[in-house]
Amino acid sequence: MxxxxxxxxxxxxxxxxxxxxxxxxxxxxxxxxxxxxxxxxxxxxxxxxxxxxxxxxxxxxxxxxxxxxxxxxxxxxxxxxxVAVVAQREEPTFPLRVRDAVSLGRYPHVGPYRPFAEADHAAVQAALERADALHLADRWTQTLSGGEWQRVRIARALAQAxxxxxxxxxxxxxxxxxxxxxxxxxxxxxxxxxxxxxxxxxxxxxxxxxxxxxxxxxxxxxxxxxxxxxxxxxxxxxxxxxxxxxxxxxxxxxxxxxxxxxxxxxxxxxxxxxxxxxxxxxxxxxxxxxxxxxxxxxxx
Amino acid sequence: MKRWPVLLGLAVLALAAGVAVGPADLSLHQVARALGGNGDTATLAIVRDLRLPRTLLAFLVGGSLAVTGAVLQALVRNPLADPYLLGLSGGAGLGAVAAIALGVVGSWGVPLAAAAGALAAIVLVYRLAVVADAVLDTRVLLLAGVVVGSFAAALVGAILALSPAEGLRSALLWLLGGFDGASWTALGIFAVYATVPLALLVRESRMLDLLSLGEEPARFLGADVEPLKRRLYLAASLLTAAAVAVSGIIGFVGLVIPHAVRVLWGARHGSLLPSAFLLGGSLLAAADAVARTAFAPLSLPVGVVTAIVGVPVFAVLVRRWAT
Structure with a gap:
């Protein structure tokens, strides 16, 4: 091993x-x-x-x-x-667009200040596709079903690469x-x-x-x-x-x-x-x- | 709606309205000339030494309160949070009333006493909310804020009951908030002071996005949650304490402006905080203009105006959002 x-x-x-x-x-x-x-x-x-x-x-x-x-x-x-973690439960306090929620997965890479580069947007897009959540991208998180929200969080984890x-x-x-x-x-x-x-x-x-x-x-x-x-x-x-x-x-x-x-x-x-x-x-x-x-x- | 043109337009309008209107009957032409340095002494004094600093101060305080409210709502993960929630208003009120009861005089006596009261409340609430291993428990923070606020309110009540009546009205009116004490000095001190906590809070925009998800998910996305919470709490509280010192307690702006911005443009703090600053500043500058002209020569407490104008607007926004 x-x-x-x-x-x-x-x-x-x-x-x-x-x-x-x-x-x-x-x-x-x-x-x-x-x-x-x-x-x-x-x-x-x-x-x-x-x-x-x-x-x-x-x-x-x-x-x-x-x-x-x-x-x-x-x-x-x-x-x-x-290391990306999708935890048991998570309730967002304020609604976000799904694409914005997934892009939080890039924060460990871009840090507090660096603007998103083309590669970051591409990573978010790929993660949405991978997790079968692309059709949700413009929805608000509070309108998602439990299963959809879970897939969005998996997409966010994938965006962490x-x-x-x-x-x-x-x-x-x-x-x-x-x-x-x-x-x-x-x-x-x-x-x-x-x-x-x-x-x-x-x-x-x-x-x-x-x-x-x-x-x-x-x-x-x-x-x-x-x-x-x-x-x-x-x-x-x-x-x-x-x-x-x-x-x-x-x-x-x-x-x-x-x-x-x-x-x-x-x-x-x-x-x-x-x-x-x-x-x-x-x-x-x-x-x-x-x-x-x-x-x-x-x-x- | 295009965000930045709307917000910048509102800000310019509110600032212009603040300078253009007032109890003194000046034409727009006179005001414009005075801003350029032309006109008689009285007009120059009214426009340049009264209205201008007062309007700018109202704008800065409104913006600061809105930013602080947005930050605290994310920090305690509670949409009902506002800048005064954490015992600050109680502490400030106690300081101000105690100063008036003790006969403290001078234009800076009461504001400084209020700021001292607010700081004492901040320290006390913070001490109560820090549990084992320097962990700042935000649920305890909420409770401690309410408890300290109630305790201070009880002491204010006792002082008001036991002290002679003169000065009470001024103490109560001062607490309701307003910009009658505005001057270039007050504006300058507040502007310099507020820059530091405002910059600290805006710097943490992305960390606030993470914190809004909850502490555990925030950690897994790279936030150092404990030091972050302490920085946010202290910066937000110190900013509010300064706002209280220059303008008393102005409700509504810090609670509602952040929600209005979220409803209109979303909850990412990188744009939420600057938007809240512009919208909160515009609202308070405009509200102050209304407060000093609507019943001139009497003036209303500005917090009364913000609530009367803002609550219906906010109710409509929330209804539209919920459906």
């Missing part, structure tokens, strides 16, 4: 005033040119981990590196020229077609233009079909990381998501089928008892996490 884009080495993070670590001793490597998925239940620490890797939070122990340097030591503008594209639950509001298009777009950028992609999502089945590496986070730990075929095992998935599942195979990629507790559990009475015990254990652990989840929600 080549250089590492992101690397967590024994990284821990504890929110101020919290009694337990939101992330504890996390190890994770995102190699250059890879497409990496990060999944896990609500409040497991995904967003906190991204905060460490993107330098908006400083680890309370261990190190988190972005492009070979401690992530929180980057000047934001320098990092923004190389980044080496690394991070999508933090960015497809949560998208319908099937636009979600698939987004994943295919990111995959295409990774495969054909050498970008590195990080996808944080709840849609485990979908992301498993695209990524090289899937990292599963639970209770502040990376409990498994590797090719989806190795990671999406029944025991791991049931433990992490605290729900009975079957794993099926779709063209060599494991897919999770969550079971209905009534009727689909035949022949699993034995296991179910075992699972129930595991679940109880899990719920105990989950209570410990609730405090962190609160603080994570707060920062939205």
């Amino acid at each position: 080549g250089d590492l884009i992101f690397e967590a080495r024994g990284a821990s993070y504890r929110y101020p005033g919290a009694r337990v670590d939101a992330l504890a001793d996390v190890h994770l490597a995102v190699p250059a040119g890879a497409l990496v998925g990060i999944v896990g239940p609500n409040g497991c620490g995904k967003t906190t981990l991204l905060g460490l890797l993107l330098g908006t939070r400083r680890p309370t122990a261990g190190t988190a590196l972005a492009l070979g340097r401690p992530a929180s030591e980057w000047r934001r503008r320098d990092l923004a020229r190389r 980044p080496e690394v594209l991070v999508l933090d639950e960015a497809t949560a509001n998208l319908d099937l077609r636009h979600e698939m298009e987004t994943f295919e777009l990111v995959t295409d950028l990774v495969r054909s233009q050498g970008l590195t992609g990080v996808l944080v999502t709840h849609h485990v089945n979908l992301v498993a079909r695209f990524v090289d590496v899937l990292a599963v986070i639970d209770g502040g730990h990376v409990v498994a990381a590797g090719p989806p075929a190795e990671v999406l095992r029944r025991d791991i998935v049931e433990r992490v998501f605290a729900w009975p599942v079957e794993i099926t195979d779709w063209r060599g990629v494991p897919q999770i089928v969550p079971l209905m507790k009534r009727g689909e559990m035949a022949g699993r009475a034995e296991e179910q008892r075992g699972n129930a015990a595991a679940r109880q254990h899990e719920q105990g652990a989950q209570h410990g996490r609730d405090g962190q989840r609160g603080s994570e929600d707060q920062r939205g």
Whole structure:
């Protein structure tokens, strides 16, 4: 493998005033040119981990590196020229024209004063086309649907001309077609233009079909990381998501089928008892996490 | 609508109106001659030493308030923000009323006391809003501003209740805002002082675009959010404090002008701030002309005029925008 884009080495993070670590001793490597998925239940620490890797939070122990340097030591503008992030939620305070909203992606390059050059306008245009948002260019942002707004933000990220594209639950509001298009777009950028992609999502089945590496986070730990075929095992998935599942195979990629507790559990009475015990254990652990989840929600 | 011709045209019209009209009955010809240095002594004094500095000061203050309002609305991400929101009006009012109650005299006594009160409020609100690790929490900033403002208002009430009646009317009228104290000296001091925070704020136009998206997206697009917020807050507050010192508290301009510009021409700060400056300046210069002529020889507080003229216009704009 080549250089590492992101690397967590024994990284821990504890929110101020919290009694337990939101992330504890996390190890994770995102190699250059890879497409990496990060999944896990609500409040497991995904967003906190991204905060460490993107330098908006400083680890309370261990190190988190972005492009070979401690992530929180980057000047934001320098990092923004190389890493683009489409975050979970974003409400613009004042309406903008879509083209203006996308052109904000050029700010890390032009800085505070330099006027837009021809190349900057071209980059905005190309990004709009790439994200299938060109027909929206003259609309006001407050008139867009959730899916359209998300594509505009993806266009803005592309206008940054980044080496690394991070999508933090960015497809949560998208319908099937636009979600698939987004994943295919990111995959295409990774495969054909050498970008590195990080996808944080709840849609485990979908992301498993695209990524090289899937990292599963639970209770502040990376409990498994590797090719989806190795990671999406029944025991791991049931433990992490605290729900009975079957794993099926779709063209060599494991897919999770969550079971209905009534009727689909035949022949699993034995296991179910075992699972129930595991679940109880899990719920105990989950209570410990609730405090962190609160603080994570707060920062939205 | 073509933006710059309209705004520059309005600015020229407002400045011309400010110099052309007034309680003294001068013809346009007399005014024009006086501007060129010709005419009798009284006319020269009225046009060149009263109307001209007063109109220019109103324009500068109006522009400054509009820019400050636009910046604060982006900083706290709240369309209701205005320059006085953050406890400034309360602090300034307390300073002014206390000075009048204590019998401070001289044309600069009350303005300086008001500025001191505003500065005290700025420091207090800032201290309250800076939480762990020097993070300026803009939600706490809003709350602290309201709380400090209420506290100051309570003290103003106490002083007004306990002090003898003479001077109260002048204290209250002073608080309502106006340019009766305008002079070349006041204009000069304000112009020199205001240039620094205005330049600082305009420099941050692109960072304000980012900040309007929210702090997290702003960081990911390259803004150093914490130092940025502190710079913006201090520059905006210091500018407002100076405006209060020369003209009291003039409502409406800082709240509404930024919205009007956004409705007409969009929200990018690179053009929003200069546009707001021109439109806010034009509005206040024109409003001051109306304030001193409508009921001459009595004059209205200029804030009353800005609200009476501006609110209906703004209501129409917002309705049109919402549909």
